[in-house]
Each structure stands twice: as C-alpha cells, then as structure tokens.
Amino acid sequence: xxxxxxxxFKEKIFVLAKEKGVEVQISYSKSRNFQVRYQNGEMDQxxxxxxxxxxxxxxxxxxxxxxxxxxxxxxxxxxxDAYENISIxxxxxxxxxxxxxxxxxxxxxxxxxxETLSVKERLNxxxxxxxxxxEDERIINDMAVxxxxxxxxxxxxxxxLDVSFVSGGGFxxxxxxxKDVSPRSAFEFAIGKKPEEINPTHVGERAKDEAITLIGxxxxxxxxxxxxxxxxxxxxxxxxxxxxxxxDNAHKNxxxxxxxxxxxxxxxxxxxxxxxxxxxxxxxxxFDSQGVPTKEKVIIENGVxxxxxxxxxxxxxxxVEPTGNAYGTSIAPINLYVExxxxxxxxxxxxxxxxxxxxxxxxxxxxxNPISGNFSxxxxxxxxxxxxxxxxxxxxxxxxxxxxxxxxxxxxxNDLRGFIGMNGMIVPSVLISELDIAGNA
Amino acid sequence: MLDRFDKVFVEEILGTVLKYGGDFxxxxxxxxxxxxISLKNGKVENAQTGRMFGIGIRGFLGDKAIYAYxxxxxxxxxxxxxxxxxxxxxxxxxxxxxxxxxxxELNNRHFILLKPEEVRKDIKVGYMKRAYEAAKNYSSLxxxxxxxxxxxxxxxxxxxxxxxxxxxxxxxxxxxxxxxxMKDGQMESGFYGPGAAMGFxxxxxxxxxQAGIRAARIAARMVDAEPAPAGKMxxxxxxxxxxxxxxxxxxxxxxxxxxxxGMSVFAGKLGQQVAAECxxxxxxxxxxxxxxSANVDDEGTPTQRIVLIEKGIxxxxxxxxxxxxxxxxxxxxxxxxxxxxxxxTSRMSNTxxxxxxxxxxxxxxxxxxxxxxxxxxxxSVNPATGEFNFAVNEGYLxxxxxxxxxxxxxxxxxxxxxxxxxxxxxxxxVARGQGMCGSYSGSIPADVGQPTIKVxxxxxxxxxx
Numbered sequence: 001x002x003x004x005x006x007x008x009f010k011e012k013i014f015v016l017a018k019e020k021g022v023e024v025q026i027s028y029s030k031s032r033n034f035q036v037r038y039q040n041g042e043m044d045q046x047x048x049x050x051x052x053x054x055x056x057x058x059x060x061x062x063x064x065x066x067x068x069x070x071x072x073x074x075x076x077x078x079x080x081d082a083y084e085n086i087s088i089x090x091x092x093x094x095x096x097x098x099x100x101x102x103x104x105x106x107x108x109x110x111x112x113x114x115e116t117l118s119v120k121e122r123l124n125x126x127x128x129x130x131x132x133x134x135e136d137e138r139i140i141n142d143m144a145v146x147x148x149x150x151x152x153x154x155x156x157x158x159x160x161l162d163v164s165f166v167s168g169g170g171f172x173x174x175x176x177x178x179k180d181v182s183p184r185s186a187f188e189f190a191i192g193k194k195p196e197e198i199n200p201t202h203v204g205e206r207a208k209d210e211a212i213t214l215i216g217x218x219x220x221x222x223x224x225x226x227x228x229x230x231x232x233x234x235x236x237x238x239x240x241x242x243x244x245x246x247x248d249n250a251h252k253n254x255x256x257x258x259x260x261x262x263x264x265x266x267x268x269x270x271x272x273x274x275x276x277x278x279x280x281x282x283x284x285x286x287f288d289s290q291g292v293p294t295k296e297k298v299i300i301e302n303g304v305x306x307x308x309x310x311x312x313x314x315x316x317x318x319x320v321e322p323t324g325n326a327y328g329t330s331i332a333p334i335n336l337y338v339e340x341x342x343x344x345x346x347x348x349x350x351x352x353x354x355x356x357x358x359x360x361x362x363x364x365x366x367x368x369n370p371i372s373g374n375f376s377x378x379x380x381x382x383x384x385x386x387x388x389x390x391x392x393x394x395x396x397x398x399x400x401x402x403x404x405x406x407x408x409x410x411x412x413x414n415d416l417r418g419f420i421g422m423n424g425m426i427v428p429s430v431l432i433s434e435l436d437i438a439g440n441a
Numbered sequence: 442m443l444d445r446f447d448k449v450f451v452e453e454i455l456g457t458v459l460k461y462g463g464d465f466x467x468x469x470x471x472x473x474x475x476x477x478i479s480l481k482n483g484k485v486e487n488a489q490t491g492r493m494f495g496i497g498i499r500g501f502l503g504d505k506a507i508y509a510y511x512x513x514x515x516x517x518x519x520x521x522x523x524x525x526x527x528x529x530x531x532x533x534x535x536x537x538x539x540x541x542x543x544x545x546e547l548n549n550r551h552f553i554l555l556k557p558e559e560v561r562k563d564i565k566v567g568y569m570k571r572a573y574e575a576a577k578n579y580s581s582l583x584x585x586x587x588x589x590x591x592x593x594x595x596x597x598x599x600x601x602x603x604x605x606x607x608x609x610x611x612x613x614x615x616x617x618x619x620x621x622x623m624k625d626g627q628m629e630s631g632f633y634g635p636g637a638a639m640g641f642x643x644x645x646x647x648x649x650x651q652a653g654i655r656a657a658r659i660a661a662r663m664v665d666a667e668p669a670p671a672g673k674m675x676x677x678x679x680x681x682x683x684x685x686x687x688x689x690x691x692x693x694x695x696x697x698x699x700x701x702x703g704m705s706v707f708a709g710k711l712g713q714q715v716a717a718e719c720x721x722x723x724x725x726x727x728x729x730x731x732x733x734s735a736n737v738d739d740e741g742t743p744t745q746r747i748v749l750i751e752k753g754i755x756x757x758x759x760x761x762x763x764x765x766x767x768x769x770x771x772x773x774x775x776x777x778x779x780x781x782x783x784x785x786t787s788r789m790s791n792t793x794x795x796x797x798x799x800x801x802x803x804x805x806x807x808x809x810x811x812x813x814x815x816x817x818x819x820x821s822v823n824p825a826t827g828e829f830n831f832a833v834n835e836g837y838l839x840x841x842x843x844x845x846x847x848x849x850x851x852x853x854x855x856x857x858x859x860x861x862x863x864x865x866x867x868x869x870x871v872a873r874g875q876g877m878c879g880s881y882s883g884s885i886p887a888d889v890g891q892p893t894i895k896v897x898x899x900x901x902x903x904x905x906x
Contacts, residue, residue, distance in 0.1 A: 037881075039702040042504075045784055045881065048525065049510040051495060068491035070512045078492075085488035088562045092484065119529065141704050141825055175825070182856060183706070183826045222671045223905055252481050253585040254621065256628060329479075329487050363830040366819030367852045367902075371621055372628045376669075376852035376902040378830030397830070397852050397902020399671070438671035438902040 004072050006054075010156060012075040013056060017158055020083060023059040025097050025157035027289065028052065034114075035147035038126045041134070044143075058082040062094035066329075096312040098322075100161035102293045104286040107277050110168035113194045114148035122146055125200045129174040132204025136212055141177035144204070146170070161291040169193045169282030171420070174203050178211040184392070186210035187360070191282050191418060210359070213382070217392030219440035220383065226355035227381075227398070227435045228348055228413075233358045235419040235427040238336065240402045241272070242422060243370035245299055245307075246331040247314035256373050256403060257305060265305045266406035271339035272300040274309065274325070275426075280416060281335045283424030287324065294324035294334055303406075309333060327422070335424035341412035348413050348431055350387040356437065357382040357389070358398060373402040379437075399436040408433045443598045443608060446470050446496075448542050450516070451600045454498060454523045455540070459602055461527025463500030463507075467601040467762075469739060470496045471781040475593040476557060480569045482585065483577065488562065497781040498523050502530040504766045508784035542606035547736045550729050553612045555641040557592035565590055568644045569616070576620045576653035580661040584623035586653070591615045592641070599741035607741045613732070613886055614643045615875065618653050622660035629666075629849060631659025632818070632834065636732045636875040636886065659816055659835045662847045669836055669851035669903030675811035676853065676899045677804055677839065682817050682874030684793050684889035686896075687722055689820040689829040690857030695749055695757075697764025697775070697787035698881055699824035706827040706858050710755050716861035718753040719797050726774065726790035732875040733790035733887040740776035740785050747773050749792075750861075761787040779883025786882045793890030797867025801893040804866045806842040812851060812901055813837040813844055819876065820853075827857040830902075852902035860896060868893035 004012075010026055017024035030052040037045040055068045056078050065085030069078045126144040133142040150168035155161060173189035188206040190198045229237060249255040257265065276294035277284040287293055290312055298306050310318070311326035325331050343351065360380040368375035381393040411431035419425040451468055458466035472494045479487040495512035496519060507529040509522045569588045576586040592614045600606040615636030622629050633656040637643045678686055691707075699705040707715065716722075726734050726744035737743050740762050748756045760768065761776030764787045777788035805813060813836065820831025833851040837844045873890030 039704055042702060043506075044698075044702065045506065045508065045786075046529065047508045047510075047784055048529065049508070049522075049782065051510065051512045051782060064487075066487065066489035066491075068489070070492060070494045071514070081490045085490060085562070088478070088488050088566050089485050091481070091486045093486065141702075143704070143825075177704075177825045185823055185826045219900075252587075253623070254587075362821050362823070362828070362854075363819075363832060363852060366821070366832040367830060369630060371630045374629075374850045376832065376850050378828065378852065378854040378902070395828075395854060395856075395900055397671070397854055397900065399668075399850060399852070399902050399904055436671060436904045438900055438905075440673055440900055 006072065009072045009075045013079050014158055016076065016079045017058065022083065023097055023158045025057045025155065027055040028154045029151060031149060031151040033147065033149045034122060035145065036123060036126060037143065037145045038130055039143050040141060041130045056082045058086060059095060059097055060086050063089045064095045065089065093313055094316065096316065097157050097159050098161055098291045098312060099159040100163060100291055104293045105276050105295065107284050107286045109166040110150060110193060112150055112168065114170045115150060117195060125172050125198065128200040129172065129204035132201050133174055133176045133208045136208055138178045138212060138215065139176050139208060140179045140183065143175040146172040155291045163287050163291050165285055165287065167284060170195060170198055172198055172200060172203055174207040176207040176211040178215050180215045184211050184214035184217060186214060191420060193282050214392035217394035219395040220393055220437060221441045222438045224434050225437050226352055227432050228352050228357040229430050229432060230357055230359050231415055231417045231427050231429045232419065233361050234430050235421065235425045236361050236364050237402065238425065238427060239364060239421050240368055240370045240373065240375065242332055242336065245309050247308035247310045247318060248331055250308055251314060251317065254371055260305050261307065263305055264303045265403060266300055266303040267409035268303040269341060269412050270300060270303050270406060270409050273298050273337045273339065274333040275335040275337050278335050278337060278426050280418035280426050281424035283335055285334060288326040289328055290326040292322045292324045292326060297323055332422050335426055337426045338412065338428055340414040340416050340428045343411055343413055345413060345415050345429060348411060348429055349384055351411055352384050352431055353387055355384050356393055357384060361398065375400060375402060396437050396439045399438065405432050405435065443470055443472055443596055446598050448606060451606065452542060454519060455600065455602045457520055457523035458498065458500040458527040461524050462530035463502055463527050465501035465602055467499045467740065468496065469781055470598040471595060473593055473595040473780065474558060478562065478565060478569065478590040480573055480588040483570065483573050485566055493780060495781040498526050499784055500526040500530050501763065501766065504763065505530060506763050506784065510781050540602045540604055542600055543604045545605065545607045547607065547609060549736055550727060551638050551734060551736065553640040556612065557594055557614065557640055560641040568649050572616060572618055572649040572653035575650035576618055576657040579654050579657035580622065582622040582624055582661045582664055583620055583657050585621040587619045589617040599737065599739065601741060605741040607737055609736050611638065611735055612640050613638050614641060616644065616649065616652060618656040620656040620660040622664040624664045627664055629660050629663040631656045631663065634875060638730045638732060638734050663835060663849045666847035666849040669812065669848035669901060671901060671903040671905050673898050673900050675808050676814055676896050676901065677808060677811060678814045678817065678894050678896065680868065680870045680891055680893045681872040682889060683814060684874065684891035685817045685820055685831055685876065687794050687891060688789060688792055688889040689822040689831055690860050692789050692792050693822045694824040694827060694857055695759055697758055697760040697768060700758050701764045701767035704825050707755060713755055714753050715755045715858065716750050716753040717864045719867045720750055720753055720861055720864050721795040722750045722793065723748055723795065724759055724789050724792045728791055731791045731873065731888055738774045738776045739778045740772065742772045742774040742776065744774040744790065759787045759789060761785055777882060777885050779885055783883040788880060788882060788885060789878060789887050791873060791888035791890065793871065793873055794867065794892065794894065796869045796871040796892045799866050799868050801868045801870050804868055804893050804895050805839055805844060807866065807895065808839045809841060811839045813839050822857065829857055830854045850903060853899045854902060855899050860899065863897040864894055865897050866895040
C-alpha cells in the first residue's frame, strides 16, 4: 500500500462524508517535544520526540461521532468508526460545526525560537540551575528540568473552515531539598516564548533560597488565620473556577455558579478575564478547538459574575454568541487573567500584619471539588508577624469553600505571574481575611 | 500491524543506537485501540474510538539514558530517530555490539474472554445506563450522574540489545460513576470506578447497579454531613481504596526513580525497621486480570511479586532497567509507562498491605474519638520529603468506639516514614481498589489495597468550630 499524506487523507474523508450525506471535521496536530531532567546533577531522563494525531468528527442530525488515529493508513476505517459512533449518541443536545467566516484576532504564531538551540545549550539550563542550587551546603538533593515544545494545529471541515496555527515555547523548573530534622523542599519555575526569557540562575537561586528559608519550619495551632495565597498557590486554587464557568457543566447541574449570572460572587476587588494572548503567558491562540475565533471577555467584574464560557453547542442552547472556548469535548479558558491590584508583595505582607503566607499546596486533583467548591489541601507556608516573615510553616492543611473565600479577598496584589494549568493563567497574590488551617502544634 | 517490526528491522534499529553511541538499546512499539463513552443525565453525550500507533526508542550509555519516540513509522524516519538517540549518548563507537533477538513465548496469566472490539457499543451503553438508573434512583437527593466507560486493547512489541524480543497484549476495561447530590443549594459528589485487566466480561463480573449505588450513597451521605473536625486524631482507614495511603505515603518513595539518586527518604534503608511490626506490604503485578497486572513490564522483563516490607522491615524496592544500572540491583519487572510517548520508569502495579488479625469492628471499637475514613479519594506525595496528602471522600466520626455521624471535606496529611510507624492495628479484610497513578512516565492503571487499619494519629484537615 502506498503511503498517503494528510491532504489525500482529508480528501478521502471529505468524499466519504459526501457519499453519506454528513458533515465532517478533521483536526490535525503535530508536535515536537524536548525534555531533560537532572537529579543531583546527573542526567536522569532525556526525551526528544515528535508525533502527530488526527481527530475526525462526523456530524449528522445534530449528533457527533468521534474517532482518532495516529496513522494515515486507513482513512475509511477512521471515518466509519466515527460515523458508527453517532448511532449510540442519544443526548438531546444539538452539536454544530463552524464555517470559519468570523474575524480572527491577529496573533503572532510561535516563531520556533527554541528550535535553534543546540543540545548543549539546552542542557546548560539545567546545569546552571543545578550549580546555583548547590551553592549552599545545606542543600542535600536537587532536581532540574528543562523542556521546549512546538505544535502545529490545523482544523478543516466540510462547511469551509480551514484554520491553522503554530504554538510553542520553553520552560524549566528546579527543586531544592534542604537538610533539617526532616527534609525541606522548594520549587521554582520559568516559562517563555524566547530562550532569553528563561533565566536558570534565577530559577536555581529562588528554589535554593526558599528551601533554606524553610529550615526550622513548624506546624501551627489549628484555627482560623488571615492568609496570603501567593500567586503560584492562588493559580492552583483558581483552577477550581475553570470547571465552574463551563456552561456545559452549568447545564448539567455540575456547577455551583448555575443561575448566578449578574450576582455578586466575589469581593468587589476581584476581576477575572479570559484573554487569547498575554505577554506573561506562553499560551496564545486565534481560534478554539472548534475553529471559533477567540476573544477577550470579562468573567467576573468587581465581584459580579458576568458570563459562562461557551462552545458552539452551549452558546446556541443559551442563545448567546460562542465565546471561543471549546477545548476538545469540554470548555476551558485560554488565559485566565486576574486584574492586578495596587500593592506589591511586600505591601501585602504589611497589610497582612499577622498571619500565614501559603507558598505551596498539594492535592488539588483529590482534595478540591469544583462541584461543591469545597477544598482541603496539604500546604506549606511562612509565618508572618508584624508584617515580617518569621519562620516556615509545615504540616498544615487549608480548608474552605472556593466561593466563600472569593468573598473574603481583602487585597489583590500587583505581582502578576504567568502559569501553565490546563491552559494559561496570569495571576497575582491575594490576601484572604480568614481561612481554616489545621495543624499539629 | 506490529508485523512490519520483524526481527530484521528491529535488529537494524537496535544496532543503529549501539553503533552511534549506546551500550544498550530498546524498542517499544505500541498499537492501541481505545473506546471512550460518556453518559450524562442518562444520555450518551460523547462516543469516541481511536488508535494510537508509534514507537519509542531508548539507548543507555552507562547510567545515562536517552529516549525518543515517533509515529512516522517509515523505515527511514525510524532509523533517523534511532541514530539521533545513539548520537545524543555522545561517544561514537563504531565497533558495534552483536546480539541475537530471541523471541520469547509468554506464559499468559491474564485471559480475556470478550475482547472490547467484539462487543457492540450499544451493549456497552446498556450497562452504563443500568449503573446510571441505579445511582439516580438511589435517593431523591441525587441531582446528576455521569457514567464514563473506557476500554482499550494494547498490543506491544518490546525488544532490546540483551536479546529480548517479546509481544504482549493488554486489555483493560473500566466503569467510572460520578454521582452528585444536592440539598439546600449544597452539592457533594461521590465516585466509584471499578476496573480490571479483563475484557467486557468484567462488567458481568461486577454488579453495575451496585457500583452505581455505591457512588450515589457517598454523594447522598456527604451532602448531609457537617464539616470534618480539624487537628491531630486517630484515624481508621477502611479497606480497599484506603490502600492509597500506602501507595502515596510509602510506595512512591520505594520506586527506583527516587531511590537510585538518593532522593528518597527510604534510600539506603534495606533491612531496617521502617514501619510498625504489624505492617507487611507487597507489589504484585502477577495477580491474574488485576487492574495493574501484566505478563511483562514495559521493558520486556517478566513481572513478579515484590515483598516491599515484611513485619516492618524494608525488604525491597520497585526497580526498572535504568534504576537497576544505577543501584546495582536486578530489575523487578517494574518498568512501566502510559504509552510510547513516555520513557518507562519504576512504577507500582498492584500494591497493598497484607492482612493482619483484627476484625474491622474490633478496630473501630478500640477508638475513643477519631475519624473513620470509609472511602478515600486520591492523593499525592513528594518522595524527597515524604510529605503526602490525600482526600477522604466519605468520612464518619468515631465516638466511644462507635461510628456516629458523617463528616465531609477531610484531608489527611503527614510524612510517609512517620505514618507507617504509627499503624497500630491491621484488619483481616484485605481488598483492592482501582486508580490511575500519575508520575514521571505518565498515567497508568494501578491497584491500591489494604485491610482496615488504625493509625494512632494523623493531621486531619477540616474546619474549625
């Protein structure tokens, strides 16, 4: 059998769709990944790879059947599998394809800046971070990871949609473990669209300094505390919002924000947007996974809930415009952005006066329930007395309800930072007036 | 479709890695068919089938490893990738190493009666709907039920320059039920997700209605619960999925990936007393048709039952090939990976605490005040510090030796090496539960398990009065 290329694969499937009298959409993605991990200065893992994947969706009478493949061998089977999957779909929801006629935001594709780096230059990132971390003799273990990736995506359908985009960037992180009665670990990372945006010295230094700061950590008495959720921790917690603002979840009774548009759901200092691009994020896209143009939108404005995020199906159901947030079969923001406040981190500490800065949470995937909003998470922190950090805090949990703490946001910091979650996030630190903490002391 | 990787071609790939720099080469070819069906509100919303097909090539030089994968499977592309792996290992070594691939016939322990692709999808949906109905009708508090069904049929070919050339077939089937209860505007959810290394016969082996009811029961009980108390207390952890505590608190720190470079708190402690004397635990990938079982691991090494802890003494680690080189100890058949896009590393399979002497009722009766963790959620651990956390999805208060009232939102935290010293009683009701374990080599099926156990004290993250 003669190998075929994507264009021929697509043509075959379009012909089959026409024969069956159905619409079809093909999403093609091709990615290249590089990643290297060092433990204690020794190479532990090194991966350099690439792959492609094709997703086929067949639309008939408002129902979609899906199939994917990683070989171009057999377009007929891929089409028939997707077509046959329609027969078991019995939801009353009506699905649509997009014709590509809208206006797409002008977003510069990734220029492949990391592709030109040599292997040596890539290894240099982890080696520099490792050496920096080890400058202090109290560090007994360390790990450093560097990676970059580039991904091309293309969506075509029989309604005339034909869009493509290239995304990518690089990242690194370092973990340092300091010697103490029990070991103290800290973590630091960097992301960028250009190699010079990633500073391995800085990453290594911050991981080392924080691990050292945590030496002598103690637990605290159980009780209610004033806390700062540092930007990295707040980005984790804010991840709970992603599922709550998904219109499909609201329709299916899986979101506590159902029916709350126009209501005040958070402190008036709190404004959240979704952005197709932001200079602190490496995520950017002019269209969502259904090919619908992306756009900026306000989700929470001064504490008032403004909109759910939609794909084509949920938008039609609610009789609103799609928001360009389709994410596979789900819905997600592109860059969840929190409008910064006035105070820098030092000023937040002064405003906190006495309390705890939460610097790490563990267990988001198990201890946080976006349906109820309840969370209970393992945490680490820094005890603050009279606006000054006095010692590390270990072996505590923070517990609460996401929607309750949104009302208790007393201050929003100006220390915006970009993170990678499901997509991108750009988030500052926040001061919460009261949070339940369980401890050991 | 694995036929195109005959011995001659595989030898050429392995030889290419060795020629350009490696002292060990490995090939992992995967052809996998999967089905995912999602049912919300009793209606099928998504139905997807798909095929993954690709090759992972790995080379070692000493204890350095390089991994690459591709799904462009033309001969030219595959050999280019092999060459890149060899070159990345550095030294150009043109002497070449000779080896003979020996096809190994597997002694299959995991018989499949009904291959997933031989069962019509509407029949699969029928079982999902039965689970849905049972959950939905359990209580008027149940506001939503989501049922997901997942199966796959994975064919692998694993070969290496030590002469291994083996093919294996792994079939897995899982049903996942998420029920949501609502009362006075409060929502709570309950989950149950049984699975096995079996074909569709698995859904006849379990009672799908009971599976639905179990998820609904958790949601309905918890929506009526008050917040769990906060602080240090005695905790009784129920059998089956309760074993996630051992998995997180100890298991991950016994994987070569953290032991070999000295990152684990358990590194260098073989033969030492690390747990209370009532604790013995194993990792056993040989259990027929268990969720985390396989005939050979993803490096082609036969799997085995590994004694990890015996009467509190550390007896073994879970070791993959790279870990074996770094530690100077043989592989335990623990090299696993999500799929060909991940280099394998040491992972757990079916890991559980062995049964002790007590009836579960005796254990609860011995507690004056504490938490009964009946259904555990997932958790995570930092192997470098031993700090773990995990969620209690269904909890009750124990007062004066009796289970009194439901409590929600509890998380347990601690340090693994401390917690296993504090296990005071081990029950006789050992059972296993299914989960997906995420780590360096991706997300893989793993069983956790234990009998009911009592831990003297754990920090419970709850709410303060």
